[in-house]
Each structure stands twice: as C-alpha cells, then as structure tokens.
Amino acid sequence: MTPLAVGVGGFVAMFLLIMARMPVALSMLVVGSAGYVYFVGLSSFLNFLNATPYYLFANYTLSVIPLFVLMGAFAERSGLARDLFALCSILVGRMRGGLGISVIGACSIFGAICGSSLATTATFSRAALPEMKRLRYEPAFGSAIIAVGGVVDLLIPPSIILVIYAIIAEQNIAKLFLAALVPGIFAVVLYCLVIRIVASRNPGLAPIHEKADGETRLSGSLLSVWPALLVILIVLGGIYSGIFTATEAAGVGAVLMLLAGLMQRRLRWSDFAYSLVQTATTSAMIFAVLLGAEVFNAFLALTQMPEEAAELIGGLSISPYAVMAALMVFYILLGGVMDELAMMLLTIPVVFPIINTLDFGIPKDEVGIWFGILVLTVVGIGLIAPPIGLGVLIVTSISRDVSIVQVYRRILPFVAADFIRLAVLTAFPSVTLFLVRAFS
Numbered sequence: 001m002t003p004l005a006v007g008v009g010g011f012v013a014m015f016l017l018i019m020a021r022m023p024v025a026l027s028m029l030v031v032g033s034a035g036y037v038y039f040v041g042l043s044s045f046l047n048f049l050n051a052t053p054y055y056l057f058a059n060y061t062l063s064v065i066p067l068f069v070l071m072g073a074f075a076e077r078s079g080l081a082r083d084l085f086a087l088c089s090i091l092v093g094r095m096r097g098g099l100g101i102s103v104i105g106a107c108s109i110f111g112a113i114c115g116s117s118l119a120t121t122a123t124f125s126r127a128a129l130p131e132m133k134r135l136r137y138e139p140a141f142g143s144a145i146i147a148v149g150g151v152v153d154l155l156i157p158p159s160i161i162l163v164i165y166a167i168i169a170e171q172n173i174a175k176l177f178l179a180a181l182v183p184g185i186f187a188v189v190l191y192c193l194v195i196r197i198v199a200s201r202n203p204g205l206a207p208i209h210e211k212a213d214g215e216t217r218l219s220g221s222l223l224s225v226w227p228a229l230l231v232i233l234i235v236l237g238g239i240y241s242g243i244f245t246a247t248e249a250a251g252v253g254a255v256l257m258l259l260a261g262l263m264q265r266r267l268r269w270s271d272f273a274y275s276l277v278q279t280a281t282t283s284a285m286i287f288a289v290l291l292g293a294e295v296f297n298a299f300l301a302l303t304q305m306p307e308e309a310a311e312l313i314g315g316l317s318i319s320p321y322a323v324m325a326a327l328m329v330f331y332i333l334l335g336g337v338m339d340e341l342a343m344m345l346l347t348i349p350v351v352f353p354i355i356n357t358l359d360f361g362i363p364k365d366e367v368g369i370w371f372g373i374l375v376l377t378v379v380g381i382g383l384i385a386p387p388i389g390l391g392v393l394i395v396t397s398i399s400r401d402v403s404i405v406q407v408y409r410r411i412l413p414f415v416a417a418d419f420i421r422l423a424v425l426t427a428f429p430s431v432t433l434f435l436v437r438a439f440s
Contacts, residue, residue, distance in 0.1 A: 003039070007303030010035045012294070014346075024342040025285075028292030035299035048298065056294055057287060060247060061167055061175045062329070066283040068249030071235075071257045072119060073275035074229060075110070078261035082127045083225045085107050097199030097206045099135060100145040101192045103128050104107055106189050107149030109225075111156035112232045117340075119282075119382060121150030121391045125398040140406035141198070141205045144384075144400050147407065148414045153339075153381035155184035157236060158246065158253075160286075161340055162376060168348045171244040171368045174239050176437050181427055183377065190417040196414055205410075226259035240439065251365050286341065293345035299365040305350060322360035324374070324426060327351060331378040332385070340379040340390075346376075362429050369431045369436060377425060381418045384411055 001009070010031050017027040036045045056062075088102035088109075089423040095101070102416045106128070107120055124146050132142035154161055157177035166173045244252065259260055261267035267275075277390035334343050355371050362370065381392040386408050395403050 001217040003303040004305055004308055004415075006035060006038065007300055007305035010296075010299060010303070018342075024294040025286075025288040028296040028342075028346070032296030032299040036295065036302065039299070039302040049295075052135065052293055052294060052298075056291060059167075061173075062287075062290075064158075064163050064173070064247045064250045065286055066279055067247070067254050068160055068163070069282050070275060070279040071250065071254040073278045074254065074257040074261055074267065076119070076123050077271040077275055078257075078266040079230050080110065080225065082112065084228075087225055093359065095196075096203065096208055096319045097195040098208070099132055099137060100142070100195040100199065100206055101150050101319075102134075103142075103145050104152065104188055104191050104195070107146075107185070108152050108156055109229070109232070109420065111153030112158070112236065117150040117159075117161070117380070118390060118394060119154040121147060121394045122398065124149055125395050129395070129399055131274060135319065136207045138410075139203045139399060139402040140410045143392075143395040143402050143407045144414065145191075145195065145412035147384050147389070147395045147411060150391045150394075151383055151418075152184060152187050153374045154192070154380045154383075155180045155187060157181065157239075159376070161344060161379065162372065163246070164286075164290075164341065165348065165372045165375065168345065169368050169372060171372060174242075175369055175436050175440070176372055177236070177239060177246070179432050180375055180376070181435060183373050183421070183432055186421055186424070186431070187380075187418075190421055191414060194413045194417050205374070227264065228257070231260060232254045240374055256265050256425055289341055289345060293342075295344070300324065300349060313357045321426070322358050323354070323358060324342055324360070327355075328374065328378050330421060331375060332381055334382070340383060343379065343382070360429065362433065366429075366433050370432050374422070377418070377422050381415060381422070383414055384418075 014027050014031040017022055017030065022030075033045065036048065084106035088105040103124060107124055110123070111117075111120055125143075129142055129146060132145075133139060153159065157180055159177075159180065162176050162180060163173060165171070166176050195206070231253055231407055234256060235249045238252065239246055239249045258272075259268065261271070331343070331347070334347070352368070352371070356364070356368060358367075360367060360370075383389060389404075389408070389411075392404060392407050392411065394401060
C-alpha cells in the first residue's frame with residue numbers, strides 16, 4: 001500500500017472506532033500508534049513515546065488551558081451566571097423577547113470568563129431555564145436560546161478552543177483573541193435580532209414578563225457582578241496592552257476570580273475543592289485528546305498526506321474562495337458527528353497547509369488568524385445543528401421536559417443567522433482582521 005492509502009485507511013479506521021463509542025482520544029491514539037509502527041517499527045515508536053508526551057505537556061503555552069478552566073470554575077461556583085442573567089434581565093427584559101436577549105447577553109459576558117462553550121451552556125441551563133419557564137417562555141424556544149448562547153462563548157475571548165487552535169496552527173493567541181471580538185459581537189447581534197423577530201411573529205413563544213422593580217434591583221445586581229467584570233477588564237486589557245501574555249493573564253484571572261468569590265463570601269471550601277477537581281477532570285480530558293492527536297498527526301506526517309493534499313489543491317485551477325467554501329461545508333458536515341475539540345485537532349494539521357498555499361489577497365501572516373475565526377464559526381454551527389449538536393444535547397438533558405426534535409425546530413432560525421455570519425466573514429476578511437491591523 002502507498003503511504004497515502006495508509007493515511008486514508010487510518011482516517012476511516014479512526015472514524016469507525018469513534019462511531020463504535022470508543023473515546024476520541026483513545027481512537028486517535030490506537031490508530032496513530034498502529035500506523036506509526038507500520039511505517040517505522042515498534043522500537044522507533046517506543047522512542048517517540050519516550051519523549052513526546054513530556055515535551056508536549058511541559059509546553060508552557062498549554063498551561064493557559066487549566067488556568068482559564070479554573071477561572072471559569074470559580075465563576076460558576078460563585079453564582080456569577082445567575083447574577084449576570086438577573087442584571088441583563090433588568091436592563092432589557094421588559095421588551096418582547098427580552099428575557100431571551102438577556103440570556104445571550106449574560107452568556108457573552110460569562111464567556112469572557114469561562115472559556116468553554118459547553119460549560120456555559122450547562123451553567124445557563126441550570127441558571128436561566130427555570131426562570132424562563134416560570135415566565136411562560138415556550139420550553140423548546142428557551143432551550144434553543146440557551147444552546148446558541150453557548151456558541152457565542154467560542155468567539156468571546158478567552159476561548160479555550162481558540163487557544164488550542166493557536167497552539168496547533170502556531171498562531172499568536174493575543175491576535176486571535178483580538179480578531180474574535182468583532183465576529184463575536186456580530187454573532188450576539190444576529191442572535192438578538194432572531195429572538196426579536198421570532199418573538200414578534202409568535203408572541204406566545206416569549207411573553208413579556210412583569211416590570212422590574214427599578215433601581216434597587218439594578219444596583220443590587222451591579223454590586224454582585226462588578227468584581228467579575230473587573231476581572232474581565234484586567235485579563236483582556238492586560239493581554240491586548242501587552243502587559244502580560246495570555247498564559248500570565250490566565251493565572252492572574254484565576255487568582256482574581258478566587259479573591260472576588262472570597263470577598264463576596266460566595267466560595268466555600270467545598271466550592272474551592274469542587275473547582276479544583278472540575279479543572280483537573282476537564283484539563284485531563286483535553287490533554288488526553290491532545291496526546292492522541294499528537295500521535296495521530298505524527299502518523300499522518302509519515303504518510304505525507306498533508307503535503308500531498310496541499311500540492312493537489314494548489315495545482316487545481318479553481319478560486320481560493322471556492323476551496324474555502326468547500327472546506328467550510330466539510331467542517332459543517334463533520335461538526336454534525338464530532339465534537340469541536342476532536343474536529344479541530346484532527347483536521348487542522350491536514351487543512352492548514354492547504355490554506356497556506358492559496359492566495360486570498362491578504363498577507364500570509366493574517367490568513368491563519370482569519371481561517372481560525374472561520375473554523376470556530378463552523379464549529380459553533382456543529383454545536384447546535386443536527387444530528388448531534390452537543391449544545392442541544394446538554395440543554396435537553398438538563399431540562400428533561402422538551403425533546404431534541406422540538407429544540408432543533410426552534411433552533412433553525414439561529415442556524416440560518418450563523419450561515420449569514422459565515423458568508424459575511426468569508427467574503428469580507430477585513431471584518432475579522434481590521435482590529436488586528438489597527439493594534440499591530
């Protein structure tokens with residue numbers, strides 16, 4: 001068999017193992033190990049394993065992942081999500097669909113602290129869904145809003161999946177965070193417009209709830225959330241101003257969020273211990289997938305599949321934007337059967353060399369940043385689109401009184417808005433890159 005045929009066979013075998021419910025990390029590790037041994041032998045593979053895990057996990061940049069996870073865990077245990085939802089509800093809850101817009105706004109702010117889209121979805125399923133049901137929002141519509149609120153988290157810095165993309169594609173984390181701001185705000189605006197349009201056309205889905213009791217509740221909510229907002233300002237301001245790196249910012253943010261919770265007397269010893277365990281569990285899962293991807297990508301390098309694919313695409317007489325559109329369709333289809341972390345780790349080593357060979361009319365050092373934002377956009381579509389839609393699965397598993405089919409029916413307008421956003425970001429790279437250019 002040719003090396004390319006072995007590489008294609010490896011992909012097929014890995015997908016079959018994943019479909020058979022084997023964990024993604026183990027699937028990549030098994031197939032990658034078998035392929036590596038096939039090409040260079042067992043002795044060379046053992047030597048590879050002797051050094052690779054250490055150098056992979058000793059990477060200073062990777063420490064940003066558990067630190068941002070820890071910051072998000074402290075925020076969740078201190079009840080910040082409920083306070084953000086209450087604050088946004090007071091500000092915009094009186095308008096038609098206002099409670100749903102409050103969820104999107106609160107998810108956006110919480111996303112700047114948590115960094116994990118699925119964690120944001122799970123948190124607001126517990127914090128906001130009971131209140132939406134109490135105020136007679138249709139359960140399927142409320143669940144759909146919470147699911148898309150988690151998608152916003154992917155692009156609102158600091159995003160863990162964006163950090164992982166930066167590590168894989170060797171891109172500047174601070175520039176990626178900066179590039180994600182406008183697309184993230186764009187997503188929030190589109191989602192809020194969808195809620196307003198749907199609620200206006202079908203008022204029964206989102207009744208207007210009772211008027212908030214004025215300045216007392218507003219001042220109380222602001223008093224509860226201002227420490228967290230200050231943490232966001234320090235973390236992101238420190239990164240963008242160059243005062244500290246993304247890794248240092250994650251450490252500062254985790255400590256400040258802990259202090260904020262202690263000062264407000266919201267974090268008990270049990271909450272602190274739970275946050276540590278949650279961080280260790282989440283980080284171990286991510287690192288296991290990273291190791292599996294490292295072994296699988298080493299196997300792919302031996303097959304020379306990335307290089308041959310790049311040469312093949314580069315030799316075709318088709319528009320670079322046609323190639324980009326095809327890749328976006330591929331990612332959307334893949335997102336329907338695979339979680340975002342595995343999809344990113346499996347495809348970027350193969351796809352990124354192809355992107356680097358194409359001329360999109362923008363500087364080469366900006367292509368990787370622009371492409372990363374596009375990938376996160378389609379990953380977000382995969383989180384809410386059928387047949388899997390992990391965000392939808394999380395909401396329905398917590399709600400338990402609404403079916404997945406019902407939520408998918410209500411989520412279709414948001415998916416349409418996502419396609420509009422993807423088309424704009426693809427056709428006009430400057431929408432993503434102008435902040436990077438302004439601050440570089």
